[in-house]
Amino acid sequence: MNKTGEIVKVGIADMNIVKPPDVIRTSGLGSCVGVVLYDESTRIAGMVHVMLPNSGLARENIKNKAKFADTGIRALVSELEKRGARTIRLKAKIAGGAQMFQFKSGSDLMKIGPRNVEAVKEQLQAARIPILSEDTGGSSGRTIEFDPSTFLLHIRTVNKGEQTI
Amino acid sequence: MNYIDKIQPIHLDILKEVGNIGAGHAATSLSTLLNRKIDMKVPSVRIVPFAEMMELTGGSEKEVVSVSLSIEGEAGGNMFFMLAVEEADRFIQKLMSDESFTFYDRHSHSIGFSAMQEMGNILSGSYLSALGDFTQLKLQPSVPELAVDMFGAIISYGLLEISQYSDYTIVIDTLLTEMDEGDGEVVKGHFFLLLSPDSFPVLFEALGAGYNE
Numbered sequence: 001m002n003k004t005g006e007i008v009k010v011g012i013a014d015m016n017i018v019k020p021p022d023v024i025r026t027s028g029l030g031s032c033v034g035v036v037l038y039d040e041s042t043r044i045a046g047m048v049h050v051m052l053p054n055s056g057l058a059r060e061n062i063k064n065k066a067k068f069a070d071t072g073i074r075a076l077v078s079e080l081e082k083r084g085a086r087t088i089r090l091k092a093k094i095a096g097g098a099q100m101f102q103f104k105s106g107s108d109l110m111k112i113g114p115r116n117v118e119a120v121k122e123q124l125q126a127a128r129i130p131i132l133s134e135d136t137g138g139s140s141g142r143t144i145e146f147d148p149s150t151f152l153l154h155i156r157t158v159n160k161g162e163q164t165i
Numbered sequence: 166m167n168y169i170d171k172i173q174p175i176h177l178d179i180l181k182e183v184g185n186i187g188a189g190h191a192a193t194s195l196s197t198l199l200n201r202k203i204d205m206k207v208p209s210v211r212i213v214p215f216a217e218m219m220e221l222t223g224g225s226e227k228e229v230v231s232v233s234l235s236i237e238g239e240a241g242g243n244m245f246f247m248l249a250v251e252e253a254d255r256f257i258q259k260l261m262s263d264e265s266f267t268f269y270d271r272h273s274h275s276i277g278f279s280a281m282q283e284m285g286n287i288l289s290g291s292y293l294s295a296l297g298d299f300t301q302l303k304l305q306p307s308v309p310e311l312a313v314d315m316f317g318a319i320i321s322y323g324l325l326e327i328s329q330y331s332d333y334t335i336v337i338d339t340l341l342t343e344m345d346e347g348d349g350e351v352v353k354g355h356f357f358l359l360l361s362p363d364s365f366p367v368l369f370e371a372l373g374a375g376y377n378e
Contacts, residue, residue, distance in 0.1 A: 012321060027224070027225045028224075028318045030321045059329045
């Protein structure tokens, strides 16, 4: 980790932008998906912590775009553009979308992890942003940290150790 | 109008009583089961943004042992009984007289996992049945599931349904503490009850305090 940089945090249903020497981090991803978009030439990166696949799931008018895969990724792309990144140069790394519980009697929402991953991929494909690496699915929670100076995504889990993708 | 905006102080008091009755019964069951003294704090009922919910009990990355279940029936939601991993380890070590036990090793210690699961079943069962008696609502719990993972990864499941309506949740948090002979605290466990937005009108109606009064 860079000693002089700060850690920019991204909460649940939240997004943020980072430039070196800072790094960007979100912790405790379960069924949620962390999406990192970065532009290698300007070294600007953004992360969104998506909770639900589709803004159509909102029962009331919700202003927080970062909560949904569709509106969240669109909002992050437009924020990155504003800060000087170019959509055509953006690349993605994604992690999360675990299925932590079985809850047989539970609603469809309990199987949301894989649906979130699928929705994120569809949205990225629509925006023509390639996914360079991913660590999705499984049954473990994740904490992820992206360093915009190395373009590496570090992933920590409780049960399956750590890895960098 | 968002359901959270309709909540009045009296509703929070009612939810506090819900936590009190539920966790009170659970504490009695636990005390009987272990033949030890269990202390219960007054429940904390708060309306918190998701970001704050994720930071309760030491942060979203904090490693916990959780027994969770979903509630269906006339009211719905999710319930979590959670302990820090090191405290859950100590608890099961003592219960089974096996100092080598840890929740980080599922394979060589499956009996300890079963013991924890069973304790979670008993505690959440007594919480919910007390709640059902108090409200006269039919509540069906799912089979509880044990997880050893990050707090945020687990509790976020309880926020999924709520997130379709709001970025805030009402959390009913009750702390149970196992005391030793000298009244020192040994193990602390949190009950988190996160009711789904549809459940609040039903619950308040059942307890004689509708939204529009």
